[in-house]
Amino acid sequence: MARPPVVQRIELHRFRGIESGSVPLAPFTVLLGLNGSGKTAVLEALYLAANPREGELIVENQDPVGRSPLRHVFRRHGYPALETADLEGRLDLTTQKEKKEEEGATGIFHIAQLVLNRPRWLNYRSANSSEIRLISPHTEMTRSRWEQMLRAALMDPETGEEVEQHLWFGEDGAPPIFEAGRDRWIADRLREIYALNPLRLSGGKGGGPGETTVWAIFEHGSAVPIPGMGDGIQAAFRALCMLAILPEGLFLWDEPEAHQHADAIPRLMQAMVDTLAERDGLQIVLATQSLEILKALRDIFMERSDQEVFSMVFLRRDERTGKLESPSFSLEDLDLMLQTDRDPRTLLFGRQTPERLGISDEALQEILKLFPHR
Known part of the structure; x- marks a missing residue:
């Protein structure tokens, strides 16, 4: 059927x-x-x-x-x-x-x-x-x-920081993205799509007071903020975040x-x-x-x-x-x-x-x- x-x-x-x-x-x-x-x-x-x-x-x-x-x-x-x-x-x-x-x-x-x-x-x-x-x-x-x-979740070229802010840091209680290991699911998909080295994703403080961002932490020890990665990877990251909680x-x-x-x-x-x-x-x-x-x-x-x-x-x-x-x-x-x-x-x-x-x-x-x- x-x-x-x-x-x-x-x-x-x-x-x-x-x-x-x-x-x-x-x-x-x-x-x-x-x-x-x-x-x-x-x-x-x-x-x-x-x-x-x-x-x-x-x-x-x-x-x-x-x-x-x-x-x-x-x-x-x-x-x-x-x-x-x-x-x-x-x-x-x-x-x-x-x-x-x-x-x-x-x-x-x-x-x-x-x-x-x-x-x-x-x-x-x-x-x-x-x-x-x-x-x-x-x-x-x-x-x-x-x-x-x-x-419904709408992903478009204008979708930006609100995805990270709500899903990775949340407002009340545990951030939604960490439930049931959804952060690992996103990291694995990013690695497969862009042939990246093994990595994990983590929320962390940004450059200014109260600022937050998501970091890609690679197996060899380097850490790169998602906003510092290529536009294509950023777009896929935000789309995968939406899929992870849908x-x-x-x-x-x-x-x-x-x-x-x-x-x-x-x-x-x-x-x-x-x-x-x-x-x-x-x-x-x-x-x-x-x-x-x-x-x-x-x-x-x-x-x-x-x-x-x-x-x-x-x-x-x-x-x-x-x-x-x-x-x-x-x-x-x-x-x-x-x-x-x-x-x-x-x-x-x-x-x-x-x-x-x-x-x-x-x-x-x-x-x-x-x-x-x-």
């Missing part, structure tokens, strides 16, 4: 540059699209809708890293001061029957609907409200269990290729896929423009028996109407494109997304026979 995703589909209405749209999601989803196509908007919508809890103030909610999701999204767009006086938010969690369009059958769906009223800079064309709906068809899962799984929920990463050397990308993606396989309630969504990442994921998943957990979604936003289109492609589609020397990103030429390059299902199966999988 195929492993179900935490969230099967996200629906957006009047959010950022999107008037309306629906995006399918797999346990491991890669979002592709031109600049302005809606990739980051989808990640931010998932981030906002997965973290609030029913009956709580949305502005005061915290994600697994200790940030307010709404404040973090505003800060990402250059608005550090969040105006909350006239901002209203409401989250409704329901379980209801809906018709599955693709199967023509009725199933039980869990739905989380977040409504944001008057959030400046987040509403499409200055609409009065934005709506985000997360839909999951876990018929065997209770609503309370699904609500517990609704959490046993279930959504891990969202915008531009995972940023600062990464081509040789490190396959090992970084392998770490992501291995972590997904270890945790039944984890879901990963990446937004990328990197051909190296696509090739790495193709090679990794083609060797696995759970290929159905992977999906590639092309986003295309109509600039006139704000309508979002989101056709999905399978691992076989990706493999076919790469083996026939086609760059999957060229499907976005002219802001048009032809279905499978115009290849019928029958022709696709015949072509695939010519390319035995490794």
